[in-house]
Structure formats: C-alpha cells, structure tokens
Amino acid sequence: MKKILFMMLLFISSTLLADSITDNFEDGRKAYFDREYKKATKYLQISCHKGDPRGCLLLGFMYRDGEGVRRDSYRAEELFQKACNGGYTEGCVNLEVMQNDGRSTRYHSIKDAQQYQRACDAGDADGCLLLAFMCEGGTAVKQDWRKAKELYGKACDMGLEAGCERYNELKHRGL
Secondary structure, three states, X not given: OHHHHHHHHHHHHHHHHHXXXXXXXXXXXXXXXXXXXXXXXXXXXXXXXXXXXXXHHHHHHHHHHOOOOOOOXXXXXXXXXXXXXXXXXXXXXXXXXXXXXXXXOOOOOHHHHHHHHHHHHOOOHHHHHHHHHHHHXXXXXXXXXXXXXXXXXXXXXXXXXXXXXXXXXXXXXXX
C-alpha cells in the first residue's frame, strides 16, 4: 500500500514539474514576442535552469541579439550549447551560425562535427548543411568532398535551397 501511495505521489509531482517547466517556457515565449524582455528573461532563465532546451535556445537569442539583456556572445553560445546538449538541434545549428558570422568566441572542434551529425541524423537540414561545410573545408575534420556532397544532397532533399546550390556546384565540378 505504501509503495502504491509513493508511486502515485511521485507521478503527480513529476507531472506538476513537467507542467511547471512548460508553463515557464510558454510564459517566457509569450513575453518575448510581446517584447516584454525583462519578464521573458525571468521565465526563460527558470525554464532553461529546469532543463527545458527551448528556454535555453530563446534566451540564447536574447543574449546574442542584446534583446532585454546586455549583448553577450559567450553567454549566447553557452545557452545554445545547453539547448544542443538537451536534444534541441536548433541550438547546435545556432552555434555554427554564430561562428560563420564571426560572432563566435570559440573555434570549430570535432565535438561540433558530432553535434551537427546528430542534428542531421535527427532530420535537421541545417545540421546537414553545417557539417557539409566542415567536411568541404576540412575544418576540425578531415577534408572529404564526397561526404560534403552527400550531406549537401541530404540538406537539399530536406528542402534547404543552400544545400541544393552547393550540391549542384560540386556536381558541376565533377565531384
């Protein structure tokens, strides 16, 4: 009887915690889009701290762009990394976008390639494209034109025009 009561209590508390995380994110997202940045920051920090990668991602955008907080590329990258590690592939992609835009405080690593591979495997066209860039340029991974072309093709198949363009360029060059 005690076991059943304990399991019910555990289930109820985990359900309430999950609702709390979602509520914080939704409140933060709404405040962000209403341009109530101070309120958004509060809710998204709570959401991210509780493990919701969506909260980390949106808060990362705020730090990257200086919306309601002091612009801080290092903090933005930390938050994008946390979103990426939490399984939200958009975080992985935004790490690469910052680097390609010259706003990054870090260098490419083999870990980046692994993150983009995870994103690509999860069906994220941007992850495929970014990994293809790394393979084509030999950045942190061995240069591999064949793999780059394959990844560009995969990004293209997922509807990303930039992937189609690069795939066709490499194909035209005979690669």
